[in-house]
Amino acid sequence: MYSQGLIGADGRTIEDEEFLARFQARIDDEQKIEPNDAMPEGYRRTLVRQIGQHAHSEIVGMLPEGNWITRAPSLRRKASLLAKVQDEGGHGLYLYSAAETLGVSREQMTEELLDGTAKYSSIFNYPTLSWADIGTIGWLVDGAAIMNQIPLCRCSYGPYARAMIRICKEESFHQRQGYEIVMTLAQGSPEQKAMAQESLNRFWQPVLMMFGPPDSESRNTDQSVKWKIKRFTNDELRQKFVDATVPQAEFLGLTIPDADLTWNEERQSYDFGPIDWDEFWRVVKGNGPMNRDRVAARRKAWDEGAWVREAALAHAAKRQAQAAE
């Protein structure tokens, strides 16, 4: 998710050695950095990028799930899906608010999302073709997000860490509602079970890609770990996720679509097959199945909301003028 936020981030700094050493000492001492504190430009830039991309991911993440709100199979499912999508919107707003403390404006971030230059998690560029996908997204996509986000609650930047604490509390509901949907299908008719399996087959690899490129290709990880923006590398988190998820799939009687998946007794961890990184880079660079649709949907919402924003501002200006008389 936001670990992908580090793709192409430039962590270089131009400050002198003494300044950087003093900053690093604060980080090593586990002191939180707050908005107006002096910080290396590279630290600020890395965070703006990561938090911004994380916020965009939450907002774009509303689209694949929103697709199924009107077609949820029961009122109970509809109410919880609606609440979940509303949460994603809320998460986006907490994160935009955290990013703004670093001096970037909301308008600037919105503009980058709408003109297609901002990145967001690659997973949301895949379509939701069946109701089972809503379950799979909650179980696996939110599960992977939680795996990424728990360590971010201890991120060295205060506003980001505080936003992540709120988000993690809420994500837990998301993962459980997803798993419950998949479980219901897996324990249902053979057709329903097949639906759950087919959805898992499509999402498994893209979900593993959410943790970002392998450590061997991720040149920005070292600096981010040193600054305690990141606490674990992409590969470490991916492994943790696989280890946590395999038993959950076994409980459901579903098969993880990976012939190379085996328990490694020595490592006390699962070995898994290669990931198609060519596909990952294709999607990140804008050529996934849904990239164009996602940005088009955001633009449409923005454009169609223009009159509301204008009216609200005009009303506020009029009230202010009246009060001044």
Next chain:
Amino acid sequence: MSDDTRTLVPQDLMPLWEVFIRPRTGLAHSHVGSVHASDEVMAVQAARDVYTRRGEGVSIWVVPSAGITASDPDQRDENFDPSASKIYRHPSFYDIPDDVGHM
């Protein structure tokens, strides 16, 4: 609307508001984040939608972000370190015999 007109002009900027929430009566309002809104009425509404979806509070304050004056972080040491040396401001500075009982 064409792509050309989407560019945001300054008068479109939605003001920023800081949000404070009282979790329950008996506790003070604390800062939880910020929202953009055209005026204070919309700001309270937006703060309610964004920050209180799970019973997080019973009261909301919104304050224009521009209206907050903060101490200078570069002066943190001058401002706050002097109190660290005044240990006589703390009860543990004073030796009272145990025989006196709890005080």
